[in-house]
Amino acid sequence: MKAISYARYGGPEVLEYGDVDDPKVGPDTVLVRVRAASVNPVDWKARQGHLDAILPTVFPVVPGWDVAGVVVRSGPAVPEFAAGDEVIGYVRQDVLSGGTFAEYVAAPVRTLAPKPRGLTFEQAAGIPLAGLTAYQVLHRVLGVRRGETVLVHAAAGGVGSVAVQLAAHLGARVIGTASGRNHDFVRGLGAEPLSYGEGLAERVRGLAPEGVDAVFDTVGGDTLKTSANLLVPEGRLASIIDPGVVEYGGHYWFVRPDPQDLRKLSELADQGVLAIHVEETFPLERAADAHRRSEEGHVRGKIVVRVPE
Template sequence: MEKRMRAVVIDRTGGPDVLRIADVPVPEPAAGEVLIRVACAGVNPADWKCREGYLSHFMQYSFPFVIGFDVSGVVAAVGSGVQGFAPGERVFAQTEVGAGKWGSYAEYVAVSQDSVVPMPDNLGFADAAAVPTPALAAWTGLFDEGGLRSGQTVLVHGGAGAVGTFAVQLANATGATVAATCSAARRDELMALGCEQAIDYRGGEIAAAMRAWAPAGADLVLDAVGGGTLPEGMDLLKSGGILVAILTLVSGDYGPDPAEAARRGVRAALAFSKMPSGTRLREIAALLGAGRVRPPRIECLPLEEAGRALDLVQSGQAASKLVLRITEPRDF
């Protein structure tokens, strides 16, 4: 008999009205895949953008389609050729929604073994589900594109968001000196994560504050907000420095202009990962397990409130990192 599961699906791209809870088949793990029984699914801005069709330039939708990039849970089964994972093992992963495969807003999801990582013992399922996409974006921007090294200076624009929270901690863990923009209400929180300077973006004095903090300019500016919210980003760099932007994928946001950067004697790049997500997620997991990095503060909602969670993220009203609880831990 075919196994069935609950999932949040879309039958077409569009606004909140296209979401529905459906009864769909449990995916069968193909060769090289791990089937995860989902405990929690992280909610990311990329999820509502996926719902609305902003990812159609990168992927093909096959409807009904299950959204959701981030997952934590236990191994339910493995496909042929999979080694190193056993049923019942606690894992987390970034799904392959970007490749057109079903995502994590469901009771089960099949993910390539190269993207699945054992969960650190000190993390619960909700915390683990809050990690993959924002932490990987931060890592890619800081290290893969930005080349950040110990002793350098970095400004994280949007330090209080999920990506920014990880960026501040990862930069600090590698020995860089870190400044970040945030609201005044989040200043103490960021300072506790390792910021040397927290700049209130609402005051309109980012450039002046940066000149006082790093007169020669920063080695790296990571723009984790986008949308033209840091128009003077290149001015904050020292000669040869680099501005790395994490694209919002919304219309009109193309990131910094490399030609303009070259004219100014600096560099510009976009944060795109060039390797399987599990490779970097294992390194991040080691830092989490050692207590050198911790997840952002979270709020859990049931699967049935996926629509409300996406609305909160899209409108910017989410005060914490949102996570959907798909299966109660006692059920494992």
Template sequence: MPAVVRFAAHGPADVLAVADAPLPLPGPRQVRIRVRAAGVNPLDWKIRAGLLAAVFPVELPHVPGQDVAGVVDAVGADVAEWAVGDPVFGMGTATYAEYALAGADRLARKPDTLPWDLAGALPTAADAAFRALAEVKAQAGDTVLVHAAAGGVGTLALQFARAEGIRVIGTASDANHAYVRGLGAEPVVYGAGLADRVRALAPSGVDAAVDLVGGGVVGVSVALTGDPARVVSIVDPADAGAHGVRFSSGHDGEDYLRQALERAAELHAEGRLTVPIAGVYPLADAAAAHRASETGHVRGKLVLTAA
């Protein structure tokens, strides 16, 4: 039987364990993927720890993971766009596994030039970054403020924006300024006095802002843009609501996933996409990957490999 990583009770990383599971069967409009790589996201350990039980309740035992890259192993009914043997990457369910299921419309073709570990790391971050920029209608010539510019989503938001001719000002700690600058953005320190520091770079304010960090940055973003419609938060619904700003969870509105994946693959092929891989772990070491993610100080993405 194929292996999965799962937890039978909420708790610390050590509750994760490798177990045997039946081979999943694809339903209508689904494919089964022989997993090569699965991204590890902060959401995974927060669900495992029980911190999001009220928002993301899961049936126990639970297999985490949604980011996936691998080879199509079987197709369900009414799937015309994929065939057995196709290399794909995107979002599925229970992807900490040797085999996982995904909706046929939640995948993109993985180019040969895109490494498996990077393909497995991209989906959630690429989707969030692309969606945030789309929802504030960022376009060439705009100046956009990106909060948490050095994070996994921020790294992609900077590169998506710069590729479209958008000027980016990104908040980051001093230690990450060189990294942000290397991605083509102008770094500023977050915290008290942020508006003044941004205005020193953009005296007229900014055209749009995306909140990737939470913690009360929406208000200053609205002040800098002058228009709540040009601000979006993907992490802080309370702060967004308090300032009349859209909160984007990815579960409502337009689906940008395939566009995001295809754009990321295109930029990578052109040599214009850099996403550091902070760690690659075998499935059996999923707990170690979770512990690394929980530190909150990972630059780049964490990935599990199943083959």
């Protein structure tokens, strides 16, 4: 099959388009014909070798954990899906090797859920990792409730844009940091936009003089420190980027595959609660350019790789 792969760690130049072995379908896996796969920062961080300490790597590596596609066949222990079903998945496995930037991927059944009917494959591919991250942090870590004020950093990005929508759906007042060019976009998602950078604390206090009930951090560093000082006495703090959050009494979260959570996100998309903005789409053979675009940062929503039928 055709795929993007890399045989060594490095920059985008190590990504090559060509033939790789077809994936094997085990008892608990589903063979999915990939229609689209979205790019996440973890993809190029893995390509650079930053996950080597926590995940065994088997070269050549096909990158990508997000997928939207069509089931070709299921393993003998998988009654949940049948050929022709449209699915989405956060296909993170225990070994870094067979990813989603390919014509086919063998996805463990625990990573899949039905695709939202109302979204294109490109839009749906943007849900899994970003959506699960936002959903799990808001529900499991921060426990956001109606009437609370939530500060979401990088609110125009892949995770942040979903977090804003989900927090607003929970009945929270949402304040979102973003660059000036993205303020209208963030406002349309349901948040009150603020510029990040110097003076952030004063700007947040201007909107929430008593402080905020919860902070969803996607930036880390000085922004995390500032955020900790903006919390009300019983406020909660979570970061998906900086483990140092625990020093401020907060929680660090690394997203995990969960088919029930993913199914809920699919339902919210079909209900019109959750929308996915795709900033740019690249064909599979130009996945290296998709990685470069993601590494530049300041992406509004998602970057997606399209796989031809």
